[in-house]
Amino acid sequence: MKKYSLLFLTLPLIFGSCSQKDQEAIVRSPELTNQVEFGLTEAGVPYYRVLHNGEVVLDTSALGFELVGQPPLRSGFEITGWQTGSEDETWEMPWGEQREVRNRYNEMLFTLKETKAPGRELKIRFRAFEDGIGFRYEFPAWEGTDSLKIQDEQTEFRLTGDHTAWWIPGDWDIYEHRYNTTRVSGIDAISKRDNEDLAATYIPVNAVNTPVTLRTDEGLHLAFHEADLTDYAGMTLKVDPESLTLTSGLVGSDRHGYKVSRKLPFHTPWRTVQIGDRAGDLIESRLIENLNEPNKLGDIPWFTPMKYVGIWWEMHLGLSTWDMEATQDMNTFSTLGNEQTSSKHGATTENTKKYIDFAAENGFGGVLVEGWNTGWDHWIGFEDREGVFDFVTPYADFDIAEVNRYAREKGVEMIMHHETSAAPRTYEQQMEAAYELMQEYGMHTVKTGYVGKIIPKGEYHHGQWMVNHYRKVLETAAGYQVAINAHEPIKATGLRRTYPNAIAREGLRGQEFNAWATDGGNPPEHLPIVAFTRMLAGPIDFTPGVFDIALPTRANNQVNTTLAQQLALYVVIYSPVQMACDLPENYAGQPALQFIRDVGVDWEQSRVLDGEVGDFVAIAREERGTGNWFVGGITDENERELTVDFGFLEPGKTYRARIYRDAADAHYRDNPTALAIEEAEITAETTRTFHLAPGGGFAISLMTD
Numbered sequence: 250m251k252k253y254s255l256l257f258l259t260l261p262l263i264f265g266s267c268s269q270k271d272q273e274a275i276v277r278s279p280e281l282t283n284q285v286e287f288g289l290t291e292a293g294v295p296y297y298r299v300l301h302n303g304e305v306v307l308d309t310s311a312l313g314f315e316l317v318g319q320p321p322l323r324s325g326f327e328i329t330g331w332q333t334g335s336e337d338e339t340w341e342m343p344w345g346e347q348r349e350v351r352n353r354y355n356e357m358l359f360t361l362k363e364t365k366a367p368g369r370e371l372k373i374r375f376r377a378f379e380d381g382i383g384f385r386y387e388f389p390a391w392e393g394t395d396s397l398k399i400q401d402e403q404t405e406f407r408l409t410g411d412h413t414a415w416w417i418p419g420d421w422d423i424y425e426h427r428y429n430t431t432r433v434s435g436i437d438a439i440s441k442r443d444n445e446d447l448a449a450t451y452i453p454v455n456a457v458n459t460p461v462t463l464r465t466d467e468g469l470h471l472a473f474h475e476a477d478l479t480d481y482a483g484m485t486l487k488v489d490p491e492s493l494t495l496t497s498g499l500v501g502s503d504r505h506g507y508k509v510s511r512k513l514p515f516h517t518p519w520r521t522v523q524i525g526d527r528a529g530d531l532i533e534s535r536l537i538e539n540l541n542e543p544n545k546l547g548d549i550p551w552f553t554p555m556k557y558v559g560i561w562w563e564m565h566l567g568l569s570t571w572d573m574e575a576t577q578d579m580n581t582f583s584t585l586g587n588e589q590t591s592s593k594h595g596a597t598t599e600n601t602k603k604y605i606d607f608a609a610e611n612g613f614g615g616v617l618v619e620g621w622n623t624g625w626d627h628w629i630g631f632e633d634r635e636g637v638f639d640f641v642t643p644y645a646d647f648d649i650a651e652v653n654r655y656a657r658e659k660g661v662e663m664i665m666h667h668e669t670s671a672a673p674r675t676y677e678q679q680m681e682a683a684y685e686l687m688q689e690y691g692m693h694t695v696k697t698g699y700v701g702k703i704i705p706k707g708e709y710h711h712g713q714w715m716v717n718h719y720r721k722v723l724e725t726a727a728g729y730q731v732a733i734n735a736h737e738p739i740k741a742t743g744l745r746r747t748y749p750n751a752i753a754r755e756g757l758r759g760q761e762f763n764a765w766a767t768d769g770g771n772p773p774e775h776l777p778i779v780a781f782t783r784m785l786a787g788p789i790d791f792t793p794g795v796f797d798i799a800l801p802t803r804a805n806n807q808v809n810t811t812l813a814q815q816l817a818l819y820v821v822i823y824s825p826v827q828m829a830c831d832l833p834e835n836y837a838g839q840p841a842l843q844f845i846r847d848v849g850v851d852w853e854q855s856r857v858l859d860g861e862v863g864d865f866v867a868i869a870r871e872e873r874g875t876g877n878w879f880v881g882g883i884t885d886e887n888e889r890e891l892t893v894d895f896g897f898l899e900p901g902k903t904y905r906a907r908i909y910r911d912a913a914d915a916h917y918r919d920n921p922t923a924l925a926i927e928e929a930e931i932t933a934e935t936t937r938t939f940h941l942a943p944g945g946g947f948a949i950s951l952m953t954d
């Protein structure tokens with residue numbers, strides 16, 4: 250603490266004692282782990298540099314903008330003012346990976362002004378935390394200008410070497426790509442175009458989507474992302490393989506000649522760099538949430554984290570359909586031939602009751618029903634999808650009142666489904682009526698979806714126009730006590746802190762790809778990458794829990810994990826809503842179901858025990874309210890031994906443990922369900938080594954009662 254205040258006091262001195270052209274200011278995190286250096290070049294170009302434990306991890310990187318109808322805003326500046334600040338607060342997550350979050354940083358806000366006409370002002374705010382840094386641009390009011398249009402943002406991240414990168418292409422429409430592992434110089438997003446499994450995809454340049462995670466040859470981890478994406482376009486990072494520089498590339502729109510349009514004053518989202526010596530530090534970092542505004546909704550007692558089941562996997566397996574007459578095939582994004590149009594409608598009253606019974610028997614809180622409303626016969630492959638869904642009219646064979654009555658009687662809550670078919674204008678017209686209907690039936694969670702190309706043509710899922718749509722949905726829904734689980738969403742940027750009804754989202758290649766992707770589904774390394782990339786953004790509706798791993802109805806597909814790994818995912822992949830996605834009949838008589846019954850969904854604290862990006866990860870989480878702990882470990886295609894030191898448990902206590910692990914001969918490909926279950930007594934003194942099969946894992950429940 251002493252060290253900190255000394256340094257902090259000297260900051261303005263360091264700053265003030267330099268001549269104008271060499272001006273460089275430093276802001277350091279309270280414990281001095283990370284340091285940002287900021288200055289102007291001779292030409293008045295703002296730049297920054299980032300050091301971690303004294304080593305440069307981002308070299309001199311320029312900052313600026315290209316504007317529409319105005320000269321660029323990136324040179325000719327002088328520094329006209331600066332302010333220092335610091336924070337050390339602890340806030341509580343209403344639900345989350347942990348109850349308490351410490352938000353502790355030092356910051357500096359610089360005011361820059363062009364020395365020549367038009368003499369515009371730009372402010373840049375830097376925050377240094379122990380787990381990384383963030384900065385954002387703040388545009389003050391400009392005399393004579395009330396708004397501006399950004400052509401692109403030119404924020405550079407100049408890397409210090411050709412690091413290993415785990416990346417997906419900078420697609421403007423979708424994040425549902427396979428992750429790639431290459432050196433930064435080997436990133437080739439263009440080669441990921443024309444993916445036939447994606448209903449909408451647009452990759453204009455060689456860029457990546459965030460979070461993107463890098464590891465230096467010295468073993469330091471850097472993850473780039475953004476926080477508080479509000480009324481702005483999503484940021485991709487353009488890759489220059491030669492200079493090893495990433496530069497912000499905002500998602501655009503073909504309807505406008507700009508990427509962002511804003512009234513002055515405003516500020517951009519935070520540009521974030523999480524920095525971790527251990528890979529697991531990235532997962533434990535709460536930097537993204539800390540860079541968001543505090544809770545605006547207050548308590549939301551109407552939403553409780555839960556496990557849920559649903560009429561969902563059966564459609565992805567091709568066993569039933571969303572539409573009543575079965576004319577649509579999700580798997581090929583096409584219309585079925587006439588010979589297949591017999592009714593296989595999934596969302597019938599009777600079938601729903603079967604799922605409600607199953608949920609009630611196992612203590613699962615929710616039941617999702619997809620395909621309950623009219624319009625699905627006009628869903629995929631249709632150009633004009635406006636007005637197709639109204640979100641209030643059930644199909645004739647789905648008695649919404651009866652289903653809700655029955656669910657309530659059984660102590661289960663129905664989860665609503667709104668597939669907008671990427672027609673957001675229709676959804677905005679309908680959503681209040683749709684949420685009113687939910688209120689009438691006491692439903693508090695909706696899964697939304699945006700499959701297909703956005704209507705109006707020319708907009709993209711991740712552009713400013715859609716960012717504002719997703720926000721409008723979140724805010725409107727909150728007014729009706731409705732929580733949102735969005736599929737085909739805008740990426741998570743920590744807004745769950747401000748809007749705790751933003752409970753989960755997809756925004757990655759989810760479980761569904763295992764059922765029908767033409768490339769055979771998610772490879773075993775997928776989730777050991779996701780945990781260190783996509784999961785840094787926020788909760789994931791991955792929908793784990795496939796027990797019938799071979800997928801007998803899908804000749805060319807199977808799930809590329811073992812059964813033990815499917816269990817481990819309830820701990821490893823965080824979400825306040827966790828699906829048990831398989832068919833009720835596939836859980837019947839399975840002892841492994843006990844783990845899904847027992848596992849928590851809301852956490853007091855979380856610890857990453859071990860892990861390497863793309864290889865393996867093991868996480869322990871303590872359940873809120875019970876003191877029970879759960880541990881999950883997963884590996885990629887390589888088998889490995891993982892040693893767990895249970896020192897995180899409460900000392901002196903004996904926990905009743907049930908261990909679900911890969912049997913000695915388990916293998917994701919040809920023996921995925923070979924599972925061993927054993928009981929043990931475990932204390933904080935215990936250390937144990939587990940064998941993980943190729944594509945395997947282990948899951949442990951540690952109960953206190």
Ligand code: NOJ
Binds near residue numbers: 619698700755
């Ligand atoms: C895509 C979603 O990711 C999936 O979960 C859903 O079943 C379909 N869209 C239909 O809405």
Ligand code: CA
Binds near residue numbers: 425736737755759
């Ligand atoms: Ca999807």
